[in-house]
Amino acid sequence: MMNNHGEEKNLNELLQIRREKLKHLQSINKDPFKIEKVAVTHYSQQIIEKFEELEGQRVTIAGRIMAKRGHGKASFINIQDKDGRIQAYVREDAVGEEAYELFVEYDMGDIVEIKGDIFKTKKGEISVKASEIHLLSKSLQILPDKWHGLKDQDLRYRQRYIDLIVNPDVKETFLKRNKIIKSIRNFLDDRGYLEVETPILTTIAGGAAARPFLTHHNTLGLDMQLRIANELYLKRLIVGGFDKVYEMGKMFRNEGISIKHNPEFTNIELYAAYEDYESMMEITENLVAYCAEEVNGTTVVNYQGIEIDFKPPWKRASMHDLVEEKTGIDFYSIESDEEARRIAKNQLHLDVKDSMTRGHLVNLAFEEFCEKDLIQPTFVLHHPVEVSPLAKRNPDNPLITNRFEAFANTWEIANAFSELNDPIDQRARFEEQLKQRESGDDEAHPMDEDFIHALEVGLPPTGGLGIGVDRMIMLLTDSASIRDIILFPTMKPLQKED
The missing domain is CATH 3.30.930.10 (Bira Bifunctional Protein; Domain 2)
Incomplete structure (x- = not known):
């Protein structure tokens, strides 16, 4: 069983590998961070919902790689954009040998642009068959597979950008x-x-x-x-x-x-x-x-x-009536604030201050005895x-x-x-x-x-x-x-x- 120190070392090594990949891309003049604009034509849900009229059409999509599978000279990736996810099919003979070699090194979380035709796989999944693929942003962090537990709940609020992804x-x-x-x-x-x-x-x-x-x-x-x-x-x-x-x-x-x-x-x-x-x-x-x-x-x-x-x-109900119904006490029929404070303290066991009037006590009793029933x-x-x-x-x-x-x-x-x-x-x-x-x-x-x-x-x-x-x-x-x-x-x- 790997200890925390071992897990941290492995994580650091994986993060370093991503940085090395970025350095390599920059060394061959393929720095993704220099790309400024992409002419996206369609989004995932639009393609899925309008497949019949879009089938066979050329589209440009962009998004984050959330899954990657396959080997050799063909792979499937799931791309997540603002609307959801869609599958892309990337083949070496379609995108070119050089582009495919670069693509093989892409990581989960990387943001890519894909140009290609809309089709349906043999398994019936609506996909984009890539003719071009370009890296737009290199993710230098590792996305979690899933979030669970109290500690991760706290991280979800702190790192909402990951939570949303x-x-x-x-x-x-x-x-x-x-x-x-x-x-x-x-x-x-x-x-x-x-x-x-x-x-x-x-x-x-x-x-x-x-x-x-x-x-x-x-x-x-x-x-x-x-x-x-x-x-x-x-x-x-x-x-x-x-x-x-x-x-x-x-x-x-x-x-x-x-x-x-x-x-x-x-x-x-x-x-x-x-x-x-x-x-x-x-x-x-x-x-x-x-x-x-x-x-x-x-x-x-x-x-x-x-x-x-x-x-x-x-439903409508007066605060005073709700208090009287729950406590049996009609505070406004009590002759003095002093007497009302005594009753609230001794009979209702409320935290009463000397400055409180009957009105304060009605409000205090309402908060203590009535609010919890207002579903x-x-x-x-x-x-x-x-x-x-x-x-x-x-x-x-x-x-x-x-x-x-x-x-x-x-x-x-x-x-x-x-x-x-x-x-x-x-x-x-x-x-x-x-x-x-x-x-x-x-x-x-x-x-x-x-x-x-x-x-x-x-x-x-x-x-x-x-x-x-x-x-x-x-x-x-x-x-x-x-x-x-x-x-x-x-x-x-x-x-x-x-």
């Missing part, structure tokens, strides 16, 4: 991601929403409860932050007269990494003047259902063995005002807001509300958030004087919605981790060995 299903996931992104845009564009761009680099990271990444602008001598949300800028545009706007892009939150959290993630927010949170519920359920139909042909998805149906209408798509309504600093109060109960979060597979996938447009109330909410920040909550919302000024100019009644695009894509592609649907997820650098 050797695992066709991974490429398919990202093609689906692209289709979902396009579907979101099509859905909103058709409803009259205008796509806009707002700053990523800001002096105040507002619009959500999250810790921002900090940076510094040298020329201005100014501390800045990466955005955690784009809400406040988009609402400024509603003030300015754009009645329907949306932005889809990267957000940045300086928080933990998990199967559903990446510090850099894709989010979409949209705002519509003269609409409310009820309108946003209709958009949410229909948008997700539309994307599911577009990418999978059905609103039903099987996520990690669990069947979830996104067909509208989705099928559900709108959770009427969040406490204490945890909703940008949402309009419910006219019948000022302790709650006209807000919802959409849940599926126990995850929050969307957040929306009737936007608070009262500048006096908004200032008071921000000031309360500042008190929470001073008491140790570093995710409390900062004061934003310019945003308040915009509200004073006048924000019409507005509905707003944010959707976690990455989480939605995870559900629609049956991907177990957010890293599976982000091409280059955030990774801790590997430590170099001494």
Whole structure:
């Protein structure tokens, strides 16, 4: 049995052989890296799907050698291009003795150009019979046969370029991601929403409860932050007269990494003047259902063995009712925050802080006891005002807001509300958030004087919605981790060995 040192030595020898092959090619003026352009005429799937009309035609294909078999003066190779794989048949008498001698030395992973005629082998496999073959890029590394195990899973994220080459299903996931992104845009564009761009680099990271990444602008001598949300800028545009706007892009939150959290993630927010949170519920359920139909042909998805149906209408339930149903406690009937904290601590065994109000406790109890049961798509309504600093109060109960979060597979996938447009109330909410920040909550919302000024100019009644695009894509592609649907997820650098 070969030890690790022996395997490493063998690997180094194989890598050195590839470099020697490259040196030889360069010495005879056949350096592949000097080739700049190839006039590709057809791709693998196109040839396979349209074989009957293309049979016998001359084509030019290009791609990576993924398999090579044969001996003597004829060989078969499998070429992988952007669409898939196709077989090529290379004979010495067809490509010429010199070209065939060079071809024999080609390795798995090398990128080649092939010119030839389309035909079907005796075994019935659609192939290209090469009349010319040229090396376009010499692979100096060795592709793995397959990936398996936890260690290799980590490498797949770090070396996504290899993952995409050797695992066709991974490429398919990202093609689906692209289709979902396009579907979101099509859905909103058709409803009259205008796509806009707002700053990523800001002096105040507002619009959500999250810790921002900090940076510094040298020329201005100014501390800045990466955005955690784009809400406040988009609402400024509603003030300015754009009645329907949306932005889809990267957000940045300086928080933990998990199967559903990446510090850099894709989010979409949209705002519509003269609409409310009820309108946003209709958009949410229909948008997700539309994307599911577009990418999978059905609103039903099987996520990690669990069947979830996104067909509208989705279930609706108030946060307070869900908490009372699970715990038997009606927090809003308790006369004081102090008594509510005592009950939450002693009866529910929650981690209660002295600054918490009844509204905070309703939210805390919901997260602890209710979220885990929200498998099928559900709108959770009427969040406490204490945890909703940008949402309009419910006219019948000022302790709650006209807000919802959409849940599926126990995850929050969307957040929306009737936007608070009262500048006096908004200032008071921000000031309360500042008190929470001073008491140790570093995710409390900062004061934003310019945003308040915009509200004073006048924000019409507005509905707003944010959707976690990455989480939605995870559900629609049956991907177990957010890293599976982000091409280059955030990774801790590997430590170099001494």
